[in-house]
Amino acid sequence: MAKVTVDGIEVEVPNGATVLQACEAAGKEIPRFCYHERLSVAGNCRMCLVEVEKAPKPVASCAYPVADGMVVKTDSPVVRNARRGVMEFLLINHPLDCPICDQGGECDLQDQSVSYGMDKSRYREAKRSVKDKNIGPLIKTIMTRCIQCTRCVRFSAEVAGTAELGGTNRGENMEIGTYVEKALTSELSGNLIDICPVGALTSRPYAFVSRPWELRKTDGIDVQDATGTNIRIDTRGPEVLRILPRINEDVNEEWMADRGRFSFDGLKRKRLDRPWLRVDGKLKPVSWPEALGAVAAKLKATAPDRIGAVAGDLVDAESAFALKALMAGLGSANLDCRQDGAAIDASRPDFYRFNTTIAGIEEADALLVIGANPRTEAPVINARIRKRWSLGKFPIGVVGPAGVDLTYGYDHVGEGPATLRSMLAGTHRFMAVLREAKKPMILLGRGALARPDGAAVLAASWAIARDCNALRDDWHGFNLLHLFGGQMAPLAMGFLPGAGGKDLGAMLSGGVDALWLLGADGIDPAAIAPETFVIYQGHHGDRAASRADVILPGAAYTEKDGTYLNTEGRAQISRTALHAPGEAREDWRIIRAAAQGLGVTVGFDDLAQLRAAMIAAAPALAEGFTRSFCMDMSGPAGDADALGDAPFASAITQYHLADAIARASDVMAECARTYGPVPALAAE
């Protein structure tokens, strides 16, 4: 530890800390542009100058290591003068077009020039201008505003792992860009907008839309992947205008994936905003009483064991629990939440959780990925894996399709279950690596379970984890990576076939006469038996709604208070940012109203009662999270010997179109066109 005096305040900081960190420890604010605590130190903006006693001139505090007994002044005339000089230089080529800049109101340069800048410019010469770059449909560039802090260059090289941005040319002519025109290929590219301290990189969909002070900010949870990214939903009136990440060190740090960030325009399109009823083969708009009356009439006339319910991938725990209570009241055990047919064993939570935890990835020292592509399935978790990999001594093995760029180096150990077999036999080279590791991790993709031999893959993966000593009372190295934010909660509450209940396959193939789909867009509507009466409750007129006999318009995740479990099993509550459009209602209310019509008692009248009942039934759904370790090594059901031979495939083939909200989004459609499979060139 080093003792440092900052403006007369004595603080102790670890050796190797920077002067800037010491100043922060003393509660002094140091202005900065290039410095970002999650990126490497560049030290090129010079805004963080401070005076250090005995140093001949002001030093850049972000890049200057502390020494014991150092005396730092952050507010002396020398420092003020130096910073004013730096600010003057930064503003020489800055266009000062704040009135038309989208960063206005939340711009570091704007804020800091108020504190440290001069009130007028002494610069009389021509300012340089830089041509804007086209780096894809998500990020708008106004490169003349760039102050060349290189945060974006470092972010794309270090965190995103797709080094596509750089500084080309030099001196007066230096420009930040990709040099050759191309769209950034990162799934984390939206974060460039957040880290850019000026208005050079701004959100293209948000261009000229709003000012930050006009927005109402609501804390939410991103459900479009299973990371459980903490988000802030910015609304004005009846519209979501943008979505930004919040800091949560245990989950997303301060990053966010592009699909969650940019697909909110899908919340305004293809929405179900009124109930519909199929009359004479055609869907007709009806009133709520008519729609619920039709539901009640049909369900009353159907034997309980001929009624089924399926929960979708984006549902909140409350509505799933409400539907489960309704089905219990009706006497049906036909429930399922695994639209992809994944062979999940829900008998113990650690069979289907990301047990290592996302932050725990940083403790691991070896990783085996089975049938997953974390880059497209959970980009933020992939960034965490990359972060761990960058520190070194982290061998990664991947069983899955070859030639996939995960943004880090890995050992492609095999394509299919044959590799798992040889690992279980102990003959595979990577098994030795895992056995040698102190904290090995197995990351199993949900896609690897959604196949005929899914149960065997699950059992084999668990057995590999056990064989390499990843299941201990101080470390849990077995992880299942889910795909969407609504997949965990139904599992945790047992939204699964009860005693004698039918599973999804049985329900679809005519096992039920009435099927209640709660936001279940993941199944092929053609697979539903033609005579089945389909009730679709959800927010988007996606695949399943067209097959429905009754459509009950529900609320999207931004429009309701809901509990979501991320892939770790962390229960987080998302708040209502705006109201559902038209006659759409919160989903639990719809189910409560249907229960009334059916004369079924579900045991709750408001959200508080519903939540209390839900938590009593499934304590894992209470907000919060405790990391747990493996106390029982016995594995999930499934016979590891029954492994098939088909190679693993990625569960998400088109990142930008993976869920109903994204499929309704113009921005995501544009991305899919940009990043989609490139048409093969003839005779290359």
Added chain:
Amino acid sequence: MSVEQPTHFSFDAESEAQISKVLARYPEAKKASATIPLLYVVQRQMGRTTGSAWVPNVAMDEIAKRLGVAPIRVYEVATFYFMFNMKPIGKHHLQLCGTTPCMLRGSDDVMRACHDAAHVKVGQTSSDGLFTLTEVECLGACVNAPVLQVDDDYYEDLDYDRTVALIEALKRGERPKPGSTIGRQTSAPEGGPLTLLDVAGE
């Protein structure tokens, strides 16, 4: 950039020989250090094969692949140094030093000679495709100023007439001997040594 870029680039045998020599200088983990030497290899090969020594984008991608770095890292280096031409140039690259010592010793006359004899202005390529003229900063040959660098060779102690003669020779396909054009021995005083005249053996 409006430059027409080739769609393909591969190293020829001569370049490959140079590359293996260059790569041997650096440890495997640090082979990104070979970026600059490899850019030179590309530029010389282009000069050899197309008569225009420049570095196309595909060649930089090829270098990135060889060195295991992202292409942008090669673009950054190549655009930083003016020795690498990012667009096609003429057969001979005339790089005229215009920094103070050369200017005081008559680089303006040399510039005028280039305009008159090679019919080329700064930053342009002559219509016959033979010459590209660039004004550069100090080439480090101040002692024999003014200096004109033609491709990899220095021609020193120039004046208007000698520059014209040099360019005419280049036009004829000759390659005059590089160095001082007034017969000065390396950078010794003009007209022979002036001091230490009594040192034996000199």
